Amino acid sequence: RGKFAQVRRCVHKETNKTYAAKTIKKRRRANDVSHEILHEIRVLLTASQSERIVKLHEVYETATEFVLMLEMAEGGELQRVLDEDDSLPEHHCRCIVRQIVEGVQFLHRSNIAHLDIKANVKLCDFGISRILTKGAELREIVGTPDYVAPEILQYEPISLATDMWSLGVLTYVLLSGHSPFTGETKQETFCNITNGSLDFPSYLFGDVSEEAKDFICKLLVRDPKYALYIIHYIIHYIIFTIFVPIIKTLFLTQGSIQLSGLFETRVVGHRKQWST
Incomplete structure (x- = not known):
């Protein structure tokens, strides 16, 4: 968890798949940084074909923040x-x-x-x-x-x-x-x-x-x-x-820590519910 962003583990209630929900505030010290968040989204989309880079599944936007639904890389940091x-x-x-x-x-x-x-x-x-x-x-x-x-x-x-x-x-x-x-x-x-x-x-x-x-x-x-x-x-x-x-x-x-299993992912529909 950072000052302007936090990542939470979440589970799709229908598929039971685990994702990382990265919530990013649109404003930092009264400055609008939406363009920086959109840049990050653009890079993630550009890199979507690489198995060595986390996958972006969906993006949600509210009045104050973006939520990026990311692949949960097994093994953690x-x-x-x-x-x-x-x-x-x-x-x-x-x-x-x-x-x-x-x-x-x-x-x-x-x-x-x-x-x-x-x-x-x-x-x-x-x-x-x-x-x-x-x-x-x-x-x-x-x-x-x-x-x-x-x-x-x-x-x-x-x-x-x-x-x-x-x-x-x-x-x-x-x-x-x-x-x-x-x-x-x-x-x-x-x-x-x-x-x-x-x-x-x-x-x-x-x-x-x-x-x-x-x-x-x-x-x-x-x-x-x-x-x-x-x-x-x-x-x-x-x-x-x-x-x-x-x-x-x-x-x-x-310690049975796995670093290699590539998380099986797919883009899911728009109507879904998440639990954290």
């Missing part, structure tokens, strides 16, 4: 798993990163930068995503502090490569349970992102392969032009040949 287990075994992390990369690839083919990749089973939360237009520069301060890319903090143009930094931070977090640049304050975190060095302490990465650490290093580069250059290399070489072996089914067996 990865952050909850991290909170319980501190970090993930490397072979589990490989599976998860591959799924996320496939979702990011889908977005990038439509020139959509997510800009808020975090620990979720499927890509979601497109409120600050941006559709990039050829020949136009976009400069904004957006993102979650621990995951934000240096070029955003330096107010340089945002590109698809900006997502590569967030993916690198996420991989580090999944493998260690810690963020690589977190400071005591938000300002210290930003300084670490802009100027700090990347370390792999043995007490956190003692059982992590050199290939995995190399993968992270190739993502966490501070020159977005270089990051854009290595996107092809990262995805096709490291993801599919070194860092990720062939995956048949993706499960977290510890």
Whole structure:
């Protein structure tokens, strides 16, 4: 639950299917942000063919808010798993990163930068995503502090490569349970992102392969032009040949937490009743 949005589990009374109802207020600090919500809806519709991105089923509108009926991604937020287990075994992390990369690839083919990749089973939360237009520069301060890319903090143009930094931070977090640049304050975190060095302490990465650490290093580069250059290399070489072996089914067996079951969904009719 956030200040301007909240997500509740709900069940369709006729089909007994579970969905996530995301309620978003139209106004924030007296400003109408309906256009931002409509942008999120547009991105979700654009990404509707990807199994790595949450599905949008229906949208309801009232005088004060929108309600987005979303696919309930089985397994919940990865952050909850991290909170319980501190970090993930490397072979589990490989599976998860591959799924996320496939979702990011889908977005990038439509020139959509997510800009808020975090620990979720499927890509979601497109409120600050941006559709990039050829020949136009976009400069904004957006993102979650621990995951934000240096070029955003330096107010340089945002590109698809900006997502590569967030993916690198996420991989580090999944493998260690810690963020690589977190400071005591938000300002210290930003300084670490802009100027700090990347370390792999043995007490956190003692059982992590050199290939995995190399993968992270190739993502966490501070020159977005270089990051854009290595996107092809990262995805096709490291993801599919070194860092990720062939995956048949993706499960977290510890604690019977399933991360792979793709939620069976369909668009349902207009007349329905929900229970929460």
